[in-house]
Amino acid sequence: MHWIDYLRPRTLDECLDAFAEHGEAARALAGGTDLLVQMREGRRSNAVVIDVKAVEECNQLSYDDSEGLTLGAAVPCYRIYGDEAVRRHYPGLIDSVSMIGGTQIQGRASVGGNLCNASPSADAVPALIALRATCLIASSEGWRNVPVEDFCTGPGQTVLRPSEVLLALLLPPPEPGSGACYLRFIPRNEMDIAVAGAGVSVRLSGGRFADARVALAAVAPTPLLVREAGEVLKGRPVDRNALGLAGEAARAAARPISDMRGTAEYRSNLCAVLTRRALETAVQRAGGDLG
Amino acid sequence: MAMRSIHVQTTINGQPAEFLCEPRQSLLEVLRDVLRLTGTKEGCNDGNCGACTVEMDGRIVPACLVLGAEAEGARILTVEGIAEGGALHPVQAAFLEGAALQCGVCTPGFIVAAKVLLDANPDPTESEIRLWLANNLCRCTGYDKIVRSVQAAAKIRQETAA
Ligand SMILES: Cc1cc2nc3c(=O)[nH]c(=O)nc-3n(C[C@H](O)[C@H](O)[C@H](O)COP(=O)(O)OP(=O)(O)OC[C@H]3O[C@@H](n4cnc5c(N)ncnc54)[C@H](O)[C@@H]3O)c2cc1C
Ligand code: FES
Ligand code: FES
Numbered sequence: 358m359h360w361i362d363y364l365r366p367r368t369l370d371e372c373l374d375a376f377a378e379h380g381e382a383a384r385a386l387a388g389g390t391d392l393l394v395q396m397r398e399g400r401r402s403n404a405v406v407i408d409v410k411a412v413e414e415c416n417q418l419s420y421d422d423s424e425g426l427t428l429g430a431a432v433p434c435y436r437i438y439g440d441e442a443v444r445r446h447y448p449g450l451i452d453s454v455s456m457i458g459g460t461q462i463q464g465r466a467s468v469g470g471n472l473c474n475a476s477p478s479a480d481a482v483p484a485l486i487a488l489r490a491t492c493l494i495a496s497s498e499g500w501r502n503v504p505v506e507d508f509c510t511g512p513g514q515t516v517l518r519p520s521e522v523l524l525a526l527l528l529p530p531p532e533p534g535s536g537a538c539y540l541r542f543i544p545r546n547e548m549d550i551a552v553a554g555a556g557v558s559v560r561l562s563g564g565r566f567a568d569a570r571v572a573l574a575a576v577a578p579t580p581l582l583v584r585e586a587g588e589v590l591k592g593r594p595v596d597r598n599a600l601g602l603a604g605e606a607a608r609a610a611a612r613p614i615s616d617m618r619g620t621a622e623y624r625s626n627l628c629a630v631l632t633r634r635a636l637e638t639a640v641q642r643a644g645g646d647l648g
Numbered sequence: 649m650a651m652r653s654i655h656v657q658t659t660i661n662g663q664p665a666e667f668l669c670e671p672r673q674s675l676l677e678v679l680r681d682v683l684r685l686t687g688t689k690e691g692c693n694d695g696n697c698g699a700c701t702v703e704m705d706g707r708i709v710p711a712c713l714v715l716g717a718e719a720e721g722a723r724i725l726t727v728e729g730i731a732e733g734g735a736l737h738p739v740q741a742a743f744l745e746g747a748a749l750q751c752g753v754c755t756p757g758f759i760v761a762a763k764v765l766l767d768a769n770p771d772p773t774e775s776e777i778r779l780w781l782a783n784n785l786c787r788c789t790g791y792d793k794i795v796r797s798v799q800a801a802a803k804i805r806q807e808t809a810a
Contacts (some may be wrong), residue, residue: 362652363654363673386715393713396672408715455793459783459784460761461701465710526809546782547779547782548782
């Protein structure tokens with residue numbers, strides 16, 4: 358690996374000053390499971406690595422019935438799926454963080470890193486989009502909040518400016534009658550990159566879909582929010598026919614490429630199937646009945 | 649840029665340890681090349697194989713994806729620290745008895761990972777063991793002997809605890 362400088366700011370102010378000072382030369386380090394691999398392969402050449410794990414704001418994990426979940430950007434997967442409140446209120450997020458890598462990777466990998474790495478196949482991102490998460494971003498100039506679906510702009514590219522750092526993901530509290538799920542397809546049982554993935558959330562009321570969100574992984578240059586799939590569900594009775602229509606909307610929205618993991622046609626098919634199946638689980642979790 | 653080494657104070661296998669490392673050096677490089685603790689192996693150097701698994705603050709991590717500098721203030725356990733006062737740890741004894749190794753490159757990683765599993769979950773099911781060890785690859789032995797040896801180690805632990 359090329360020579361780097363390693364900084365470990367202890368406070369948010371120190372951290373933001375470091376990003377302001379080093380700008381383009383700096384890169385945040387959370388679990389390092391993407392960054393260190395990419396630096397070793399020569400795909401990133403930043404001279405300064407700023408470890409954000411000692412910054413309290415990046416490490417918070419707290420749930421409140423009115424505020425929802427504050428998920429610090431550097432919190433590793435094992436802390437997320439080990440947290441009672443997250444297990445109870447956000448099983449769709451648990452689906453995704455418990456399938457990132459294996460035990461060792463989950464000991465390090467963060468959801469903030471998963472998002473900032475901006476891989477189209479990142480597993481946590483469709484779940485975050487389905488759950489309407491927003492990104493709390495800070496720099497020494499101030500703060501802003503960006504919906505997760507607007508955060509990635511291309512493979513490896515995000516809206517973050519060089520002096521900005523992602524502090525936390527904010528997830529609204531789950532509404533009554535809601536449920537979510539993330540599913541991916543990989544040819545192995547564990548330890549593989551999604552050929553396609555679907556993160557969904559639903560809100561049911563009086564036997565109908567009051568609201569729904571569908572987001573896809575690995576079928577576009579960025580994780581993809583499929584608004585059409587949500588629209589097609591809204592107001593419809595909760596039945597398998599509705600799930601099928603949402604699946605078709607996902608298939609139509611997917612813009613996959615063909616590569617060694619699968620052809621574009623195969624991926625499009627997977628979108629329909631995964632969306633339908635993820636919706637089945639989300640409906641069950643919402644207390645709904647598909648008959 | 650000034651090329652400065654970093655001074656790190658940490659705890660390795662229960663003993664205070666300090667070392668100088670380059671900021672770019674991984675914990676794996678520090679363990680093997682600086683501290684000469686060569687029990688921890690390098691397989692892939694990119695997080696996939698688990699040969700470099702160490703326990704860090706109670707969690708198993710791939711030492712190849714941790715910077716040496718990040719060990720500051722941490723508690724690290726490597727395969728060299730697993731035996732308890734000269735007696736093999738039940739996982740080590742069971743791996744020997746069950747012939748759960750051939751070339752041995754994967755073994756330190758499996759042993760550390762299995763030890764931490766049994767600390768947290770003394771009586772895991774077979775599928776819990778397989779899932780926990782999904783980040784550890786073995787190219788020689790096949791996984792059945794390894795999984796059976798972890799099951800045997802769980803039994804030994806329970807019997808000695810009883
Ligand atoms: C063996 C292996 C298996 C894997 N399996 C999967 C898998 O199944 N699914 C999957 O989705 N991914 C997988 N990954 C990829 C990786 O583990 C995940 O993307 C992980 O969530 C990255 O998190 P991290 O904390 O390690 O990020 P890091 O590597 O620390 O950072 C990733 C990127 O985000 C930036 N960054 C991190 N935190 C911040 C912040 N707070 N503000 C601004 N920028 C930031 C970094 O600069 C870097 O560019 C795997 C990786 C390996 C090595
Ligand atoms: S050498 Fe670290 S996981 Fe393979
Ligand atoms: S014994 Fe050779 S890799 Fe496992």
